[in-house]
Amino acid sequence: MEPYWVRIAKQRMRDLGVTQSDLLDVFNVTTRGAVGHYFSGRSAIDVDQLEALSKKLGVRIDYYESSDNRLALDDVERMLDSWLLKFAQADLVEYKTDITTLKKLMLSSLSD
Structure with missing residues (x-):
């Protein structure tokens, strides 16, 4: 099962027409494949990257689903x-x- 942040990010990316190639700056990498490592769990996303991803996609993305905050x-x-x-x-x-x-x-x- 993919992490919560990945599900939210993928949905928002579909909505906006954003691809993993558009996120190179968020993860400070040079290839789409390297971005894919974050989405597959091979690389761990950090707080700064999650914040940058949230800004890029124009929506707050939490690492974990937290129903108690809703x-x-x-x-x-x-x-x-x-x-x-x-x-x-x-x-x-x-x-x-x-x-x-x-x-x-x-x-x-x-x-x-």
Whole structure:
């Protein structure tokens, strides 16, 4: 089974039309084959390379899948209920619409 970071990177590469040859600078190598060694596990990716790969592909790529860092929409909704009201009560923001409408808009953008 391929590492999590490889699955995410390959999918993003397909989406963007990026090839392993386009990643020579990320891994500081001179051949596509050398890049392939990272994707096959023959060479170990380091933190700097993973960060450079994330930047190159325009998406955060973690080494491991970490479901505990991801929130369900229900969790986000509860946080928004609390935060939006607290921001308004503290006079940190002034909403031009009601909080419920704002929350629905924010949640819909996350589920797209």
